[in-house]
Amino acid sequence: MPLPEYIKKDYKRTRTMKGSWYLTSYKYKFNLSRIKEYLKGLKNGILLGLKCRSCNTVSFPPRLICGRCLVKPDQWVRLPETASIATGSANYDEEDKKREHPFPVIAVRQDGADTALIHNISDDVDFNSIYIGMPLKVVWAKERNGLYLDIDHYEPIEDPAIELNKKEGSVD
Amino acid sequence: MANVQPAVISAGFCEHASKRSDVNMAELVNEAVEDCLNKAGSVEWKDIDYVINGNMPAFEGANMPELWMTDHMAAKNKPLLRVTTGGTTGGSVFVSGYYAVASGLYDMVLAVAFEQQSCGNTTVGLASVALGELSIYPSLGYEATRLRRNMGAGAAIGVASYQAMNYMRRSKATEEDLARVVVQNRRNAAKNWWTHLKMPTITIEDVLDTPYISYPLRFGMVCPASDGACAVLFTTEEKAKQIADVPVYINGVGSYANEPAIIGVDCGGAGQTDPCEQLGAVKSAELAYSQAGISFPNKEIDYAEVYSPFPNQELQWVERVGLFEPNSAPEAYLNGVTALNGEMPVNCSGGVNSTNAIGASAMERPAESALQIMGKAGNQVPKTVHTALGHGWGGAINLISHVVMADEPQRKFK
Numbered sequence: 001m002p003l004p005e006y007i008k009k010d011y012k013r014t015r016t017m018k019g020s021w022y023l024t025s026y027k028y029k030f031n032l033s034r035i036k037e038y039l040k041g042l043k044n045g046i047l048l049g050l051k052c053r054s055c056n057t058v059s060f061p062p063r064l065i066c067g068r069c070l071v072k073p074d075q076w077v078r079l080p081e082t083a084s085i086a087t088g089s090a091n092y093d094e095e096d097k098k099r100e101h102p103f104p105v106i107a108v109r110q111d112g113a114d115t116a117l118i119h120n121i122s123d124d125v126d127f128n129s130i131y132i133g134m135p136l137k138v139v140w141a142k143e144r145n146g147l148y149l150d151i152d153h154y155e156p157i158e159d160p161a162i163e164l165n166k167k168e169g170s171v172d
Numbered sequence: 173m174a175n176v177q178p179a180v181i182s183a184g185f186c187e188h189a190s191k192r193s194d195v196n197m198a199e200l201v202n203e204a205v206e207d208c209l210n211k212a213g214s215v216e217w218k219d220i221d222y223v224i225n226g227n228m229p230a231f232e233g234a235n236m237p238e239l240w241m242t243d244h245m246a247a248k249n250k251p252l253l254r255v256t257t258g259g260t261t262g263g264s265v266f267v268s269g270y271y272a273v274a275s276g277l278y279d280m281v282l283a284v285a286f287e288q289q290s291c292g293n294t295t296v297g298l299a300s301v302a303l304g305e306l307s308i309y310p311s312l313g314y315e316a317t318r319l320r321r322n323m324g325a326g327a328a329i330g331v332a333s334y335q336a337m338n339y340m341r342r343s344k345a346t347e348e349d350l351a352r353v354v355v356q357n358r359r360n361a362a363k364n365w366w367t368h369l370k371m372p373t374i375t376i377e378d379v380l381d382t383p384y385i386s387y388p389l390r391f392g393m394v395c396p397a398s399d400g401a402c403a404v405l406f407t408t409e410e411k412a413k414q415i416a417d418v419p420v421y422i423n424g425v426g427s428y429a430n431e432p433a434i435i436g437v438d439c440g441g442a443g444q445t446d447p448c449e450q451l452g453a454v455k456s457a458e459l460a461y462s463q464a465g466i467s468f469p470n471k472e473i474d475y476a477e478v479y480s481p482f483p484n485q486e487l488q489w490v491e492r493v494g495l496f497e498p499n500s501a502p503e504a505y506l507n508g509v510t511a512l513n514g515e516m517p518v519n520c521s522g523g524v525n526s527t528n529a530i531g532a533s534a535m536e537r538p539a540e541s542a543l544q545i546m547g548k549a550g551n552q553v554p555k556t557v558h559t560a561l562g563h564g565w566g567g568a569i570n571l572i573s574h575v576v577m578a579d580e581p582q583r584k585f586k
């Protein structure tokens with residue numbers, strides 16, 4: 001059912017001229033010095049976080065400057081393959097409507113890191129079963145090329161907290 | 173600190189609609205400026221000595237629109253400044269008006285914020301904001317479909333749905349709680365003359381019947397794209413007392429930004445892992461309250477306008493700016509505390525949820541709050557409003573502006 005009509009007022013139409021603006025004609029510059037190291041790690045199946053020596057914040061993927069201390073982090077730390085969901089949403093655009101479930105998009109916080117990145121969860125996971133703090137594990141791409149999607153997606157793993165809750169529940 | 177006490181003496185609007193096909197940008201702005209000056213008593217065009225103007229950066233494909241509309245806002249032969257900070261543009265324009273008077277350099281300042289979304293292409297506009305950051309991804313192995321899906325969810329609605337996810341988890345708010353906020357806003361909008369989505373009969377069921385647009389937000393919960401403009405007149409305490417029946421004094425101004433939620437800079441991860449934490453809002457509110465001498469905002473503020481295109485944000489902001497205890501806002505909305513005749517009325521103008529002319533929205537918040545103090549608002553609350561706040565959100569996702577106004581000047585100027 002649609003929303004009730006809102007109270008509309010018609011305005012006289014006056015002349016309109018068309019114009020366009022090509023965003024793709026712009027050029028953008030990136031500093032890849034930190035990303036390269038990170039991608040090399042991915043190619044070898046290693047997850048590298050970048051640690052700020054001043055405040056111990058670990059960024060994953062790496063950040064060029066630590067916003068807290070205004071220093072350039074330079075200490076690489078190896079991170080485990082486990083992660084958790086920081087937040088999420090589901091995409092309902094035209095193409096995705098053909099799917100049985102909406103397309104879930106999640107922000108992942110790698111264990112040992114203090115930042116989040118947007119990624120995907122296994123295709124067979126129903127979006128409604130996703131929750132914040134849900135533990136995940138990295139699923140590597142079949143072929144690793146030293147690119148962003150060498151981590152193909154994340155898959156859910158057993159949540160010890162749920163088991164713990166169940167046990168505590170039985171005591172009560 | 174300022175040694176001049178700035179005051180608001182008038183605020184004007186034009187009619188907002190999805191397509192103001194009868195006017196162009198300059199004429200749209202002119203309507204708001206005329207409304208503002210008509211309400212300003214003896215003030216005339218020639219009395220204005222400084223003009224500030226702002227809208228989203230080129231969302232209508234026109235850079236430097238302030239030069240185009242110079243004549244339409246009485247800026248000829250006067251110093252003119254353009255301010256644009258994304259969604260917070262209106263808030264920043266308002267804050268700039270405050271600074272101009274507080275500096276002691278100008279006595280009568282006109283601030284104008286506008287947006288004519290029907291002339292522009294908001295998708296292209298938002299893309300121009302994000303493209304610089306995202307354009308690197310394809311060369312790092314991100315295919316187009318996946319990039320569109322993942323980062324498409326990172327546009328304004330996506331950021332709001334992330335905030336909604338985390339807010340609902342924290343507060344146990346339900347979709348019905350979100351729909352209740354929408355109903356309150358749209359019904360309030362029906363009573364205010366300049367708003368866009370006037371829906372006097374909307375119900376919670378109507379909202380929940382619409383499809384999801386980005387989980388957990390439904391189509392019926394999302395703000396419209398509007399054409400509109402807002403103008404505010406600032407002056408000094410002395411002049412305000414001569415001109416206005418009820419001068420509204422600006423007693424506190426805070427503007428903080430925290431890290432963008434979720435979208436990292438230069439492919440880096442975002443430092444903010446909980447999108448509903450909103451440290452920027454907490455900080456700017458603290459700063460503004462300390463300037464205004466407010467220790468208990470939940471007791472001392474009589475009226476609030478917060479920037480909430482999406483209903484979960486309204487619940488989130490009223491908590492972050494200290495009007496309600498954390499996670500208690502849904503209950504307050506249920507009990508009618510925030511209604512027109514409630515103890516803490518919020519967004520009685522209809523809010524951004526009913527009218528969103530992006531560049532103007534964040535200025536319409538303090539402008540409406542000022543009108544509530546003057547007793548001249550379109551949907552005036554029955555109680556007397558002494559102290560009110562206006563809040564803005566936007567920019568690269570998390571730039572906040574926070575303004576506290578009152579019918580009494582700041583304590584140290586008494």
Ligand SMILES: [Zn+2]
Nearest residue numbers: 052055066069
């Ligand atoms: Zn640091």
